[in-house]
Amino acid sequence: MAVLQFGMFATCWARPPSVMDRSCGLQVRRSSGTRSSTFLVVAISWSYSASNVSLMANCRSVAWFPVGATLVALVMTGCGRAPVSTTDRPRLPKTSGTLVLEGLDRPVRVVRDTWGVPHITAESEDDLFFVQGFVQAQDRLFQMDLWRRSVQGRLAEVLGANFIERDAMTRRVQFRGHLDAEWASYGPDAKRIASAFVRGVNARVKQAVVDLPEEFLLAGWRPELWRPEDLLNRTDAFLSAAGAQDEVLRARLITAVGRARADALLPPGHRRIPDHGEVDLGAVSYLLGETMRRVGTAPFFQSLAGPVPAGSNAWAIAPSRSRTGGPLVAGDPHRRFDNPSLRYLVHLRAPGWNVAGATAPWLPGVAIGHNEHVAWAMAASSVDVQDLFVERLNPADAHQVEDRGGFVDVDVERERIEVKGRPEPFEYERQYTKHGALIGLDRERNLAYALRWSGSEPGTAAELGALALDRAAGTSAFRQLLSHWRMPAAQFVFAGRDGHIGSQLAALIPLRTGMSGDVPSAGWSGTGDWRGWIPGAALPGVHDPAGGYVVAANDHVARVSRITDLLRGPRLDVEDFERLQHDVYAWNAAQLIPLLSRIRSIEERVEAGRRRLMAWDRRIDPQSTEATLYVAWEQELVRLLAERVPQPLQSELVTRLRSVVQLLLTPSRRWFDGHPVRSRDRLLVDALAGAIEHLQARNAEVAWGQLHTITFKHPLGVGERGHRRFDVGPFLAAGYGDTVQANAGGSGPSLRVIFDVSDWDRSVVTQAPGQSESPASPHFSDLAELWASGTYFPFVFTEGALQAHAKSTLTLVPK
Template identity: 40%
Template sequence: MRSVPLLAGLLLCAACSSAPPPPVAPPSLEERAQAVLAQTSGTLRLAGLQKPVTVLRDPWGIPHIYAETQEDLFFAQGFVAAQDRLFQMELWRRAGEGRLAEILGPRAVAGDRFARLLRYRGDMDAEWASYAPDAREIVTAFVRGVNAFIAQSRGRLPLEFELAGFTPEPWTPEVCLLRHASWAVTLNAGSEVARARLLREVGAELTERFLPTDPPKALEIPPGLDLTGIGPEILAGSGALRGPVSFRDGSNNWVVSGALSATGKPLLANDPHRALQLPSLRWMVHLVGPGWNVIGAGEPALPGVSAGHNDRVGFGFTIVGIDQQDLVVEETHPDDPGLVRFGDGWETLQVERQTIRVKGGDPVEVDLKWTRHGPVLHEDPARRRAYVLRWVGGEPGTAGYLGALSLNRARTWEEFQKAAARWKVPSENLLYADVDGNIGWQVAGLAPIRKGWDGLLPVPGDGRFEWQGFLPPGELPSAFNPPGGFLATANHNITPAGYPHVLGYDWAPPDRYQRILQAFRVPGGQKFTVQDFQELQHDVLSVSAKRLLRLLGLAGRTQPAQEALRPWIGRLLRWDGSLGKDSAEAAVYALWSAELPAAVFSPQLTAEQWKLLAPSASPQRAVEALEAVRPEERDAVLYRTLAAALQKAEEKLGPDPASWRWGALHQTPFRHPLSTGEAQSALLDLPPVERGGDAGTVNAAAGPGFQAVHGASFREILDVADWDRSVATNVPGQSGQPGSPHYADLLPLWAGGEYFPLLFSREQVDLQAKDKLVLQPGS
């Protein structure tokens, strides 16, 4: 009897074996991403290494690289950076080379042309020597490491390349010398165009009111300059490279001596503000080898770090407003547009024809042109003009942040100052602290000398408005061990009293700097800790809000407020001005201040004037204007705009004021550039983060339409008494590879105002390392 079930079972199995297998579902995007993640543990053999290199990744994804030679150290940095960020690095490279149209299509052609104009074409020996004596060797090793990862990953490139439909190409050392990063953080050709256009359309009084200079200076049209035809089309294509960079979003750094710290040694804090993006602009690394022991953050496509510390010195930076650009208006010959006037004669334009390959379209032929002043951005044949960019990026040593290669190795204040002299672009406030207890501040960057003119407007290119060289580094502002025991910068006007030179006229409002000063001027002499600095970096008290609230407190003396406004007036007057994400008052203030510019300024202007001036009409300028008008007029505007703000709050946040929150309006999105559909979004995008603060708070969070897309993606607080007690943050994660455990692991910390330890000693790194990768010489 048992044989029947057995036979049936055998027949059933036979039938099963002859049936077609069920279809296998293709791997999901997440599975494909996981399949190509970089190897971060075990052993890899790489051609080009001289000796073994150890890479220890800590719990937060920071690679600590230990090498026996300098060449191997930077080879490994290039390799490991590419492991984490190759797709981002390749986009950076293509943006700088002017080759985005090859992967993005016709919309990128204008930006590609602009990028090609910016490329350095000068003395290459002087270029390399400017950054550091061994800069060429370091960069060459770094690039070989990038190429080693590209070669190793040919069959399993990061998923982004599959989604984008292209593959990376081998790098050359010259990639690290591209100038687009420098362009993105220099001033001020755009300001010159804006001032010229407003001066022509609305006159000097309104231009100076809406685009004020610091210090105040009357605008003077350079003799021979015709303002007609000067408009935004001159800088067409530049926006793709500049990105959303503005002094309004700024950066902060400060340092205290041991006299003001709980440890008796200096503490240094830094939080550069740039685009909040996915992946992060910054990439962190620890480099240990002969002559090197430095940790911090830089850009993944460059060797070294730009903010951090070595075993003796800590450093951080903020942009300083040196005017490093001029727009030059060249006159072309009436019979030959290939000639431009200079002095009493004519000079020939240099012309270079290039082909821009375009995805989905025909190649585009472009003629790139230069004069003695720089690249020709725009031509106006009808007016016989060529608009030319004179900027520091044409000088040797002006690839953005590469000068940090010297800064990373400074061991004393004197060495730091010598290294700062090599840092030419972007212009920076460099702060310093060392283990001997010293603190310092050094302005770094090329500062053009303009004799008899100010650089606020475009200038004729006939030879009367030439740069007379650059200020010697020793004449740039600095301070060492100041009597007060602290130094701070926040993109504000840092020009010392009595300083004999003009560095520039465009600076950030002083709100953030004023708030930082308030923290240090505590009666009784507070002794600061790392925790105190964490709280200050996340401070959201608005100096501008307090200024507006002062006016509101004066209101009512001329006319009482409407009944419906009185409860909110009372709430606002009791409010401390902190723009916390859970604050209803902060939400009302933000909506209210947004109403002020149009209410204050537009009644005084024609519709066309207001259209031109509105982009420059900030709430802060509106409050300044209200401080100068009659109380009756002031109060009427305050009440009317507050009523409009409350109405908008109901529309945006609902009818119940108890549920109103600033964070419900004010959020940072994290959307990947390749997120083009539901499946891609699920893998690549991250949830938005509710934010407090605004552009003027120490914890800066700014952007259009209440989207907080600019701010501090990277923060560091350095404890000189014990480097292992230093802390940092970098959002959203170290890796740009979707599916990596370090793709977004730092986002919750950043969103919660928390930090991770910046491990430095080998003992602590070994103790907490999560991954160990050994790179061995071989093939």
């Protein structure tokens, strides 16, 4: 009997069955689908050791919950730990007065404004980034610590054996090259900046271990010192990358419904290059996708669902379209509604530096923002930077793969994972071919699957390339400096004081000549090998377009179309941009609802629903019951179209179909039997009937806001007391996944920025829930109500404006 293995296959090969069963907690099950029913699929279900089981038995309340890209289990009561009381709660970090810090050369001033944004003024670059690290750790140390453990694959150390496989897969996608080339890719001073930043973080860590913050007391571990190399992690870049998951789904679709229909459902992202037929696409298992989803996630929380819906909007207008006399830039990245936010606002000033904007709390510099000369924002790009390669194994040696007629050794790296509750670390193997990490084996066919992605190259740590952008002296320099930004792939929009605007894709994209990259390629022949990288100068971009505007929104047809429609109108100012960022007009509805004008239903409730939609204003407002009906109808249309593929693919396809508008506007026999238009019209009615039935069954024929709210979830918001102390919300949700104000699947625009290039002090921002992660801080949730009401606050830049809004001043002096 053949075995198809994924995940921790290397370790389990080397152990006899009796040992495997005890240490790995193996479960054997049959998978469904064509041919794969002949396999035994080995899934690792890690169980606790005896000592851990007894520990958990003594705990009264355990909960699992998402934290960014992870699942964390924390014990909130029992186990000898009670929630922190108001009398023994640790003190908040010092934010006013004078503080002596070892490691500084000269005094540094930190002014926090009314909204908790720190404005740091230093006399040298080293001191500037030392204090940035210190200040961000003051506000977000627990978040930073948890991020580092998560992306490094070290959650099992503090959370136990359930995280072993997740940690091992996360470690497989990390950078394995030379650090000198890595640091040089970000710029000549990137390593020095990172080192100063980390020294500042460690200055705060040394304070925190003496007076442990509340979050660490509840979590049950202590913060550790950082290294500059911690900033070079690849997990965030991997989670933002695209390509390999689509290859798995497309291969399965082609096997099920043929190439033509598969391309219509999941359009390929590259020019068509004929496949050589070397790979049996029917052998590609859905478990490859499941394995890749373990990077940054937990091994036991899996389904065929795709990633959490995410995206972003960014646009800029030229002075000719602006009422301010200069360009305007707007951006609203869509991330999970987490508390703390995944962004942190900061202003950095030192000789050669004057930049303000949003960064990841664990990184130096600013990723979205402006300096004295240029402003920029970005939208995530789905450009393909990953490929799967099928490797032929040597039947006589499972550690060799075929390469152009001969067999070559696989690189094997042995590593240990420390596991809480176990006396000995868990040992496992990572295997690599020239194409990348092996993530799956097919023993029956003597095949292995290798994952290659751009993140294995130097200079691809997520957002570290922003250090070069922060000092751009204008739009021309900004475009050139984008060569330092390689991951995550992003479409930048920018505008300068010189009046120029532009848009540019920034990414490290492989050059493919022998294959399309749309389906897995044969690793043994060399035809699919990457031939290098597409030069940055060849990537798409525009400079001063004739229309006077640029838009980036993940190539999302509905959002791009709606934003473009509004930018083409009268001249705009900052307040107009605020309204546009909160626009909830359903562009999809404007295309689809007119199709209902030519049809009728003999069923009274369906006909009544049709008439309601025809009269609706197409806005996804919290008070609208028609919005609830429309979104249910659109979702039912997607579900019914997905039924055209076999059952095992339907649920995953539903999560990947970005839009069915074009399929419905121009029906074809590829999707509709018989007469395409009449078949399409029947589908419209059937979907409306299904939507109404579904809503009535759930008693959900209510206003959109009664069904959809937003709560900013904190990693410690476990149980009723944890929820009350750490979570922020709920707030009514407006919009859905396809409106400019995109709220879907627990993600959306928690940060919005608008930069007025003609007067930086007129720039505004809104972010939720607050700058601090501590519930005891006045800046824990002070921005949430502003954000929920659509209210922005000034993002001050000049010294005069800063002093007008100064809340506290901390002077840091060297020891």
